[in-house]
Amino acid sequence: MRYIDLRSDTVTMPTPQMREAMYRAEVGDDVYGEDPTVKELEELGAHMAGKEASLFVTSGTMGNQLAILAHTQRGDELICESDSHIFFYEVGGIAALSGVQAKTISGTNGILTSALISAAIRPQDIHQPATSLICLENTHNRAGGVSYPIDVLDSIYTLSRNNNIQIHTDGARIFNAAIRNKVSIDKLTCYTDSVMFCLSKGLCAPVGSLLAGTQEFIDKCRRYRKMLGGGMRQAGIIAAAGIVALSSMVERLTEDHDNAGMLANAIANMNIGFDANTVETNILVIDTTSIGIPAAQITARLAEQGIKISQFGDYKIRMVTHHGITGSDINYTAKVLASTVKG
Ligand code: TLP
Numbered sequence: 621m622r623y624i625d626l627r628s629d630t631v632t633m634p635t636p637q638m639r640e641a642m643y644r645a646e647v648g649d650d651v652y653g654e655d656p657t658v659k660e661l662e663e664l665g666a667h668m669a670g671k672e673a674s675l676f677v678t679s680g681t682m683g684n685q686l687a688i689l690a691h692t693q694r695g696d697e698l699i700c701e702s703d704s705h706i707f708f709y710e711v712g713g714i715a716a717l718s719g720v721q722a723k724t725i726s727g728t729n730g731i732l733t734s735a736l737i738s739a740a741i742r743p744q745d746i747h748q749p750a751t752s753l754i755c756l757e758n759t760h761n762r763a764g765g766v767s768y769p770i771d772v773l774d775s776i777y778t779l780s781r782n783n784n785i786q787i788h789t790d791g792a793r794i795f796n797a798a799i800r801n802k803v804s805i806d807k808l809t810c811y812t813d814s815v816m817f818c819l820s821k822g823l824c825a826p827v828g829s830l831l832a833g834t835q836e837f838i839d840k841c842r843r844y845r846k847m848l849g850g851g852m853r854q855a856g857i858i859a860a861a862g863i864v865a866l867s868s869m870v871e872r873l874t875e876d877h878d879n880a881g882m883l884a885n886a887i888a889n890m891n892i893g894f895d896a897n898t899v900e901t902n903i904l905v906i907d908t909t910s911i912g913i914p915a916a917q918i919t920a921r922l923a924e925q926g927i928k929i930s931q932f933g934d935y936k937i938r939m940v941t942h943h944g945i946t947g948s949d950i951n952y953t954a955k956v957l958a959s960t961v962k963g
Contacts, residue, residue, distance in 0.1 A: 624949045625928045629793075629821040629876070629902060629942035637868065638825060638861035645860035649853050650676075651846070657856030661863050665830035668866060669815055670806030673838035674830045676859055678850050680705075680792045683816030683831040684755075685713045686841040686848075687788040691753045691814070694719035698753040699740050702726045703762040705790055706755050717848075721749060729898065730763025732756065734775040741783055754780055757790040758797045758808065762932070765880075765903030765940075767797035773811035791817040792829070796901040799873045813837070822873050822902060823865035824943050827858045872943065876902040879941040879950050886954035890961050902941045909935040911961055918960055925956045 625631045634642070648654035658676050665674035677683045684706050692698060698714065700707050702724040706714065714720050723740050725732060732754075742748045754776065759765045780787050789812040791797070791805070798805045809815045814833035819825035831841055845851060877900075884899035893910040908915060915931040922929055932938040939953070 623926050623928045624945065624953060626939040626941065626945070626953065627928050627930045629940045632820075632822065632824040632943045634826045634861050635824055635864065635869075635943075638864045641860040641864050642857050645856045647854040647856035650855045651851045651853060655854060655856040655859070657863070658852075658859040661859040661866075662830065664863060664866055665817075666832050668805055669809045669817070669830075669832040671809065671815070671832040672835040674832035675838050675841050675845065676852075676855060676862070677816075677829050677831055677845060678827065678852070680790070680816055680818045680829045681710050681713070682845070682848065682850055683829045684710060684788070684790050685717055686831055686844045687814045687816060687833075688714055688718045688720060688753065688755075689844045690837055690840040691786045691788060692718050692720045693750075693752065695749055696720050696752040697723050697742060697749040698755055699723050699725065699732075699737055699751060700755040701730055701732055701757060701760065701763075703730060703760070704755060704757045705761055705792065706757070708762065720753075723751070727760075727763070729766050730757070730760030731766060731768060731772065732776070733772055734779040737776060738779055741785065751783070751785055754785055754787045755790060756787065756812065757792075759793045759800070759901050759903070761792070761903065762905065764898055764905035765793065765796065765901035766898070767800045767900055768808070770801060770803070770807065770811075773808060777811040786814070787812045789815040791815045793818070793821060793901065795870050796822060796873055796877070799870070799877060800900050819862040819865045822876055822942055823869040825858070825861040825865040828862050830862070869943075873902070876941040876943070876945070879945055879947065880904060882947065882950050883939065883941070883954060886950075887957065890958050892961055904939045905932055906937050906939075907935060908937065908961075913961065918957075921960045922953075922956055927953050927956055
């Protein structure tokens with residue numbers, strides 16, 4: 621049975637062009653710095669993000685955790701949004717790997733402001749941890765793919781400079797944020813010291829993410845990557861797909877946003893208190909509290925009809941559009957969902 625798989629954009633498959641590039645990739649031992657394809661990918665990623673250097677890592681989680689290791693000292697505190705991936709989904713890595721504690725703040729729809737962050741910065745006091753890092757998530761996954769307005773990024777950046785605090789951006793979906801704001805990613809990443817972005821989500825590469833920042837920061841992260849067992853050898857095989865992802869899959873994200881918008885409009889007509897305007901990119905998070913149907917029930921009912929979605933809480937579901945999801949998949953999903961919430 622073929623499923624319409626809306627669980628995540630991580631389920632995307634490498635394109636034929638990627639497979640061809642992987643087959644043909646020139647490779648070497650990247651731990652010796654001898655893989656030309658990895659080098660090309662890292663240079664391309666750094667250039668696109670407007671940073672001095674970038675590092676190819678196995679996953680978004682590894683990129684975020686390396687950044688935290690490199691930006692902080694044990695006993696420090698970082699500021700992040702309460703529902704951020706770094707805090708919510710990274711297996712307690714902040715504490716286990718970096719020995720850092722998190723000061724979580726609830727944003728408005730996942731978005732932090734300089735005022736909210738400013739109130740959370742610790743004063744210099746012998747009793748208190750030092751705030752050394754602000755982590756932003758753009759787009760914000762659990763908040764439904766919302767993106768940071770550029771003026772908000774600008775004011776957070778100014779605040780961070782005034783307080784001598786670094787910023788790391790979990791930009792797993794930074795290209796979705798850039799498309800939403802009709803800019804290239806460097807117009808967003810100029811307000812952050814480091815950024816991680818994923819090649820393996822909407823951009824369809826099979827594996828990997830890039831972490832970008834200053835050369836000094838990336839040198840430090842390269843050592844931590846080795847420590848964690850993430851030094852890869854002939855990694856050009858997978859980096860080749862990443863190059864195709866960055867060179868030819870970015871503009872295509874618009875289709876995913878259009879499909880998400882179509883689905884959002886259909887759901888807004890189902891009288892379940894869902895506001896289609898909250899959907900900015902490719903993620904829909906829907907609260908089913910008002911209709912009293914648990915997420916598990918909706919998820920099971922849709923699965924019976926060939927649609928996979930994620931349960932995101934007892935009364936919360938998530939649907940993510942991506943490469944391979946068509947307009948007719950969206951229409952079918954809307955129809956099945958409408959009958960499920962009625963029934
Ligand atoms: N997100 C996954 C799950 O882990 C929830 C998904 O299906 O959306 N930052 C953000 C904002 C993410 O959404 C994710 C993955 C990551 C980091 C981690 O990336 P990976 O899975 O490559 O470690």
